Structures are given as structure tokens and as C-alpha cells.
Amino acid sequence: xxxxxxxxxxxxxxxxxxxxxxxxxxxxxxxxxxxxxxxxxxxxxxxxxxxxxxxxxxxxxxxxxxxxxxxxxxxxxxxxxxxxxxxxxxxxxxxxxxxxxxxxxxxxxxxxxxxxxx
Amino acid sequence: xxxxxxxxxxxxxxxxxxxxxxxxxxxxxxxxxxxxxxxxxxxxxxxxxxxxxxxxxxxxxxxxxxxxxxxxxxxxxxxxxxxxxxxxxxxxxxxxxxxxxxxxxxxxxxxxxxxxxxxxxxxxxxxxxxxxxxxxxxxxxxxxxxxxxxxxxxxxxxxxxxxxxxxxxxxxxxxxxxxxxxxxxxxxxxxxxxxxxxxxxxxxxxxxxxxxxxxxxxxxxxxxxxxxxxxxxxxxxxxxxxxxxxxxxxxxxxxxxxxxxxxxxxxxxxxxxxxxxxxxxxxxxxxxxxxxxxxxxxxxxxxxxxxxxxxxxxxxxxxxxxxxxxxxxxxxxxxxxxxxxxxxxxxxxxxxxxxxxxxxxxxxxxxxxxxxxxxxxxxxxxxxxxxxxxxxxxxxxxxxxxxxxxxxxxxxxxxxxxxxxxxxxxxxxxxxxxxxxxxxxxxxxxxxxxxxxxxxxxxxxxxxxxxxxxxxxxxxxxxxxxxxxxxxxxxxxxxxxxxxxxxxxxxxxxxxxxxxxxxxxxxxxxxxxxxxxxxxxxxxxxxxxxxxxxxxxxxxxxxxxxxxxxxxxxxxxxxxxxxxxxxxxxxxxxxxxxxxxxxxxxxxxxxxxxxxxxxxxxxxxxxxxxxxxxxxxxxxxxxxxxxxxxxxxxxxxxxxxxxxxxxxxxxxxxxxxxxxxxxxxxxxxxxxxxxxxxxxxxxxxxxxxxxxxxxxxxxxxxxxxxxxxxxxxxxxxxxxxxxxxxxxxxxxxxxxxxxxxxxxxxxxxxxxxxxxxxxxxxxxxxxxxxxxxxxxxxxxxxxxxxxxxxxxxxxxxxxxxxxxxxxxxxxxxxxxxxxxxxxxxxxxxxxxxxxxxxxxxxxxxxxxxxxxxxxxxxxxxxx
Numbered sequence: 001x002x003x004x005x006x007x008x009x010x011x012x013x014x015x016x017x018x019x020x021x022x023x024x025x026x027x028x029x030x031x032x033x034x035x036x037x038x039x040x041x042x043x044x045x046x047x048x049x050x051x052x053x054x055x056x057x058x059x060x061x062x063x064x065x066x067x068x069x070x071x072x073x074x075x076x077x078x079x080x081x082x083x084x085x086x087x088x089x090x091x092x093x094x095x096x097x098x099x100x101x102x103x104x105x106x107x108x109x110x111x112x113x114x115x116x117x118x
Numbered sequence: 119x120x121x122x123x124x125x126x127x128x129x130x131x132x133x134x135x136x137x138x139x140x141x142x143x144x145x146x147x148x149x150x151x152x153x154x155x156x157x158x159x160x161x162x163x164x165x166x167x168x169x170x171x172x173x174x175x176x177x178x179x180x181x182x183x184x185x186x187x188x189x190x191x192x193x194x195x196x197x198x199x200x201x202x203x204x205x206x207x208x209x210x211x212x213x214x215x216x217x218x219x220x221x222x223x224x225x226x227x228x229x230x231x232x233x234x235x236x237x238x239x240x241x242x243x244x245x246x247x248x249x250x251x252x253x254x255x256x257x258x259x260x261x262x263x264x265x266x267x268x269x270x271x272x273x274x275x276x277x278x279x280x281x282x283x284x285x286x287x288x289x290x291x292x293x294x295x296x297x298x299x300x301x302x303x304x305x306x307x308x309x310x311x312x313x314x315x316x317x318x319x320x321x322x323x324x325x326x327x328x329x330x331x332x333x334x335x336x337x338x339x340x341x342x343x344x345x346x347x348x349x350x351x352x353x354x355x356x357x358x359x360x361x362x363x364x365x366x367x368x369x370x371x372x373x374x375x376x377x378x379x380x381x382x383x384x385x386x387x388x389x390x391x392x393x394x395x396x397x398x399x400x401x402x403x404x405x406x407x408x409x410x411x412x413x414x415x416x417x418x419x420x421x422x423x424x425x426x427x428x429x430x431x432x433x434x435x436x437x438x439x440x441x442x443x444x445x446x447x448x449x450x451x452x453x454x455x456x457x458x459x460x461x462x463x464x465x466x467x468x469x470x471x472x473x474x475x476x477x478x479x480x481x482x483x484x485x486x487x488x489x490x491x492x493x494x495x496x497x498x499x500x501x502x503x504x505x506x507x508x509x510x511x512x513x514x515x516x517x518x519x520x521x522x523x524x525x526x527x528x529x530x531x532x533x534x535x536x537x538x539x540x541x542x543x544x545x546x547x548x549x550x551x552x553x554x555x556x557x558x559x560x561x562x563x564x565x566x567x568x569x570x571x572x573x574x575x576x577x578x579x580x581x582x583x584x585x586x587x588x589x590x591x592x593x594x595x596x597x598x599x600x601x602x603x604x605x606x607x608x609x610x611x612x613x614x615x616x617x618x619x620x621x622x623x624x625x626x627x628x629x630x631x632x633x634x635x636x637x638x639x640x641x642x643x644x645x646x647x648x649x650x651x652x653x654x655x656x657x658x659x660x661x662x663x664x665x666x667x668x669x670x671x672x673x674x675x676x677x678x679x680x681x682x683x684x685x686x687x688x689x690x691x692x693x694x695x696x697x698x699x700x701x702x703x704x705x706x707x708x709x710x711x712x713x714x715x716x717x718x719x720x721x722x723x724x725x726x727x728x729x730x731x732x733x734x735x736x737x738x739x740x741x742x743x744x745x746x747x748x749x750x751x752x753x754x755x756x757x758x759x760x761x762x763x764x765x766x767x768x769x770x771x772x773x774x775x776x777x778x779x780x781x782x783x784x785x786x787x788x789x790x791x792x793x794x795x796x797x798x799x800x801x802x803x804x805x806x807x808x809x810x811x812x813x814x815x816x817x818x819x820x821x822x823x824x825x826x827x828x829x830x831x832x833x834x835x836x837x838x839x840x841x842x843x844x845x846x847x848x849x850x851x852x853x854x855x856x857x858x859x860x861x862x863x864x865x866x867x868x869x870x871x872x873x874x875x876x877x878x879x880x881x882x883x884x885x886x887x888x889x890x891x892x893x894x895x896x897x898x899x900x901x902x903x904x905x906x907x908x909x910x911x912x913x914x915x916x917x918x919x920x921x922x923x924x925x926x927x928x929x930x931x932x933x934x935x936x937x938x939x940x941x942x943x944x945x946x947x948x949x950x951x952x953x954x955x956x957x958x959x960x961x962x963x964x965x966x967x968x969x970x971x972x973x974x975x976x977x978x979x980x981x982x983x984x985x986x987x988x989x990x991x992x993x994x995x996x997x
Contacts, residue, residue, distance in 0.1 A: 031139070031140075031143075032136060032140050033139070033140045033143040033144060034143075037147075050172075051137070051140065051165075051166050051169065051172050052169075052171045052172040052175070053172075054172075055133070055136065055137065055140075055172050055173075055175075055176045056172060056175035056176045058176075059133075059176045071135075074143070076143075076146065078139060078142060078143065078146075079135070079139060080136075080139045080140075080143070081132070081135070081136045081139065
């Protein structure tokens, strides 16, 4: 067995997972596994979503009625639970993106004070 | 609940399927990427991470606060119930101990309920009734006169309804079959105001109460109907005789209703307008005779204070309008439980004390159960440790333990209530058996009592469950899971504290029980100022037998002749009332010659009507002057004998009183003698002025034959009956008894308190013994190894016994000291129950301590002896 390498892992900020899921669902209904894979590939493998966080998050979103779920067949002909965005979810996504960009710019200002001057 | 259960199931299945499909897809992806199926599954599994957590968290999402709580609770309840059945021995002991404590408290509560919460069964909201009563300037509670009541009712604005009644003792039936009952003479509004209906016929109404003597009708009680009239369905329209007067029965009151005298069963209700016919000279127009008990419900929104203000205004108007007849009293309104009429006045203080004792015993029970739970907590440490390790929160664990205790508490409460209903008759009726008339107290176990018991048991469960639960939840994981070591002696500290507190509490109870028992004993031997032993008290009623005054006077004289010559009596007399009869007898407005009373002075004095030789018979000392004689007849100068208190109040000394004059209504009477003070109603009463009138001058038709037996009192009783039989067989003997028996009623309170406290004392000492035994036995078990070592290096068996005896008695000693301090501090609280015994009576205190210490010694002896039987070899080999 090879010794474990130290590999700094990007931890998803508290609360951002919900936004990422909503964002992923923007392109159409997907099942849990696909959502996880999409986030992974789109983040160039740096964000890995644990099953233990993904499903509670999905259920949380469903309870808030930001997503809706139903059972369908996948392309590989497998039964899976598909989640899709509701209008309420779309609104939520916009809000969260807004908040996120505010946060990013705020943090950016702190990290790079010069730029804010100019 | 059900739909929620279904939904939960569906969510669960859904989640299962979802996670499974995720896993399958992950595996499929890996195989597609070229891995072989087996390793693909393994890798996927690893990647999957903590599936349980995912599942649990996703599930949590779907549960709201209340639903989650309910679901957890339901789980706890199911689990707790399983544990209860898994550990039947433990459960049984806990439930048994708990039910003992609940039983005592439920019994006391039932009494309290009967007196205060449901004082008048059958009456709508009887605990909400207010009573209008007069107060003399001394604060003595009296009734209202009939005219005053009429005026009060006319002026009243505060009451939604008002009714009044006067209670009389009367003979029911005619001739030898007559019996003495309690009757109420009631106003027309009585039944309607109280919300009492008739189960047969009708009740009385306003039209039955219009003109004096014109309405010879009556409503009878369910009890009388069943016991004396064989529940005759055709009783309506039949004639009954009350004090010899015919009354037509118009109705039978509803079953529950027993009249409005708290704790007394009233059997006949007749219109108050019949009073002149049924009960002697008319009181209907006299403002000086305060015989009506007035009660009613206040209008909504009107408080007792407002009603009182109105009553005060009324008193002022009355005094202005009738200045001559209205002195010495004011009217006021009080809630029924404060009313000075009925049993609650002398029982409630006792019950308050008993209630305090009840709380104490409950604490002991809690301590005992807490002890048991603690011990079991030790054996469950492993289980609780596992729960913590699996991620149960401490709060959840505490809740589980509390729920388990509650589950034990409910059967404890039910068993306690069952036990209470079993012991109640002995406590309550033991006290009632010697009462002057049918005692009625609703002490049945009903919703109130059940609710009370469950509430108390629940509170207990929280108390005894909380401490052990907190301890259990504080356990350290590693030690809990690995703990097999015997080093748990430190945890005995809490149990030791519990034992100490139990010993202390039981000592307090035992000391109090001792005090009350000694009071009871003292009260039994208390004279009350007279000597009742060997004296008959046979009540007869001449009016019932149709005697008018002239014929009655002849019979009285013949009776006195007979008594004088009968060898079975050393001396004998006739008397209207008996002393210590629990209720105040007749009283009269009295005028003293040459004395101008203050306008507010209470000149209403109790009196008795007696024949010559009364004082000699009851051995009441004559302090000055002479007794009544046969020559103090209707034609001669009116004479009166007063008691010492009256004599000293108006004249300097008993000797000075002789020859002075007083009057109540009629002519002036000369004071010819001064008698010693008696306890006229109760043992606890303060000395009060009292007057005796001569039966030969002041004829009354109903009296008791009180004769002192030369030998056997039952033979004397037989002789009284024989003589009555030969004088006139139609005269009813209302109540043949002895004076001793009769005055014992005054001891009710002491007897009740003594029997209840003794019961409690025995219970607590048993519980304390169990506690001490348990603790010492436990210590012995924990120290087996230590004992082995000691014995191996030469300790003798007796040294071992002494060590453990010492531990038990040391704890008991600490408890006893604390208990003594507490008992001394609070013994003032039971002063109202004491008679002839100081609150710091040495005998009670030392006796209680001796019993507690002896019990502690005995309880430690067995385990200590067992410790000495330990075989050093086996003990050392064990670990």
C-alpha cells in the first residue's frame, strides 16, 4: 500500500452545497449520483461530495420545496430518483448566487486591499 | 399518529431504494471504466462512506420538532416497557414501594377532598359556595336569625342564589322504634339554589314555605329511604313522623345528596315554616336566635370581598333599624371551607398536618426508589455506555431513563390508589364510628383522587429518576465499557446520603406519631372537667311519645324518684345536653344584673338544663353554693348555676357570685351555685362562660338519663331500659349509650391523626430499614475481597461484624441527629393536634430515636453477619 499523501482537500463551505446542487439541477432533472458526479467533474475533481452530505442535502431541499423528485428510468435503464428544480428553487438559486458573489467580492476586498482602492 | 407512521415507513423505503440505486450506478461506472466487478463493488462501498449517518440525517430532515419528539418518546415508552418486564423483580419492588407512598397520600387527599373540594356531595359546585355567617365580637361563628335572613335576602345584590337551613337533631318514627336522625329545616329556595333534584316525587319549593305550620311536607334522603323505608317505590304521599309530628313525604332526594352540614348525613328536609311545630317554640320571628345557616353561589364577577362589603352595609342598616335586638354580631361572607359549621373546622388542621407528613413519606419513598434505580443504573452502565458510543446524546439518554421511571410510576399510582381505597375505610370510619350521628364524608376514590395520585407519582418519578439519570448520563465511555473492577465504593456516597435522609425523615415521622399517640392516650384519659366512666347516657324524647308539658313534668319527677331508689345507680340525673358533644349546644342572650355590657360584648352564653344531682353524677366540682334541689320547682324562685369562668367574669370570685342575679328572656334568676369549668364541645376549646338551669323549672321534652353505675355499666344500662319500659313503654329510647362512649367523639381528631401517623411511622421505618439493609448488604458485596484479606491477615469474625454494623449505625446516627434537629424545629406545626403533651415531649423524642437506632442496628445485623461468614480463600480467589 502506498503511504497516504498529504493532499489539501477543498471543503465545501457550510451552506454552499445547497447552492451547488440547485445550480447543477438548472440544466435539467438529475439523480443523486449524477449530481455528485457533475459537481466533481465540473470542479475538476477538487470538490468531492460525500454521500452522507449529498442525500440529506437533497432531502432538505425537497422539504423546502426548492426541488421535486420522482422515480424514473436512467439511460442505462435503471430506476433512480430524479430531482428537478421548482420555480421556487430557481428563485432561491438566484438569491444564493447573489449572496455568494457578494461574499466573494467582500472576501476578495479583504484579501486584496489594493485593488479596492484603485 | 397512524398516518404519520405510514408516511415514515414510506420515506424509509424510498431512501433505501435511492441509496441502493446510487450504489449500483457507482459500481456500474467503475466497471465501465474497466475495473473488475468485485473490486468495483469494494471501492464503491468505501467511497460510499458512512451510509448509516446519511440515512439518519436524511430521515431527520423529514421530521418536525413535535413529530420527532413523539417518535422518540414512543420509542422510549416501548423500550421502557420492555425493560420493565425484563426486570420483574426490580419493577415489582419499585412499584410496591411507590404504591405505599401514594396510598398514604391518596388516602389523606381523599379526606381533604371530602372536606374541602367536594364538601357537599350532590350539590352543584359545592366547593364554590359561600357562607353568610354571623360573628360575635369574640369571633365565634353563629348563624343568622330567620328575620335577618329574610331581610338579607331582600337586600342582597351579590348572590346568584341564596338558601338557608337549620340543622336539628330529631326523632324519626314513633314509639320504641323511633330513631335519632339529623334533619334540616330549609327555606323554599333550598333545593333549587343547590341544584339538587328529586329521584322520586318532587323537591320543596317556595310555595311549601309560606305560612308557619301550614306545610307538613318533607323530602327524605336516599339513605333513609333505603335503610328505614325499604326503598318503598310508593313512598310519595305516605306519612312520616318527625319529633312526633306527621309530615307527608313529597319526594326522595337524589342519591348523592346528604344535606348541607359538612360530614353529616341529613335524612329529612322539611320547610323552615314547620319549625314551630317540629322543634318547639317558634324562632321564626326572633332576631335573637341565630339558627339559620345561609349559603349561596356568588354572582359571576363578584368576589368574597365585595359580598362582604355588602354584608357589612347590611349589618349597619340592621343595627340602625333594630337597635335593641341587634348587638354583639356582624354578618360576613366566607368561602365554605372557612365556615365554622361542620366537620371541616376541626378536621382540616389535622389534615394539613397529615398532608405535611404525607409529603415527608413521599420523599422517603422517592429516596428509596432513587436508591434502587441507582443500583440498577450500575448494572446498566454497560448498556448505557454502548448507547453513548453509538451516538446517543446525553439528553436523549436522560430522557429515556426518565420515561422508564414514569412507566414505573403509573402502575405505582394505580396500585397506590387501590391500596388507598382499601385502607381509607379503616382510617376514616374508625374516626367516624363514635360520632354523634351518621357521618357522611365523600371519600370515594374518584377522578380527583386518581388525578392527584398520577400527578404525585409523576412528580416522584421525575425526582427519583432525575438524579440517577443525570449520574448515568455523566458516565465516562471508556470506564463504562471496561468497568468490571469492584472499585465503586465512592459511588456509595450518594446512596449513603439517601439512607441518611431516610433515617432523618422517618425519625421525624416517628417522633410526631409518638407525640400524637401520646396525645390520644392523654385525651382518652382526659376528664374535660368531668368523669364519664361508668355513667349511662340514654336519650329519651317525651314529645315524640305525645307528652305535653304537664304530663312531662310528672314523668320527670317519677323518673327522678326511680333513679334515687335504684340500687344499680349510686347517683343519677337528667340533662338536656352532654358535655364534649363536638357541637356547641344551645346558647342564650344573657343579662347580668347591675352590669352594662359594652355595645359589642358577646353575651350569648351556652347553657344546659339539668336535674338535681347532675354535678354529683358527673363529678363536676361545685366551687361555691349548692346544687339544684327537688324543691327548686316551677313555683319557687328561679335559680341558676354558673360555671367558674362566668362567675369570675362578672363577679370577683365564685363565692361572690352566690346570690347575684341574671336573666335570659324571662324572670331574674338567682345564682345558687358555681360549678367547675368543663370542655363543653371539644377538648381543645378555651374556657367559656356557661349557665345551668333547673329542669324542674325550665322544662325540656328531650333529655338523657345520666346515671352513675355502682357496678357494671351495662347492667346499669339494662336497668335504665327496664325502668323506662315500666314507666311508659311507648317513650322512644332514642340513643342508649354511655357517656364515655359519647364523649369519645371529641377524640375523633386525635384518633384520626394517631392512626394515620402510626401507619406512616410504620411505613417509613420499614422503608428506612430496607434502605439501610440494602446499603450495608451492597457494601458487603462490594468489599468481599477486602474482607477476605482482613480475615486472611487475622481479623476475627466479630471484628468484621462490628465493622459493618458500625457502618450502618454510623449512617443511622447521622440521620437520627438530623432528624432530631428537624423534629424539634418543626414540632410547633403539629401543636394543634397535641393534647396534654408538650411539643418537645421527651418520651416521644427518645422513643422515636430508640426505635430508629434499633431498626438500623437490626437492618445492618444480617448483612454484617453474612460478611463474617465470608470464606477468605474463596473471596481472594474470586478476582
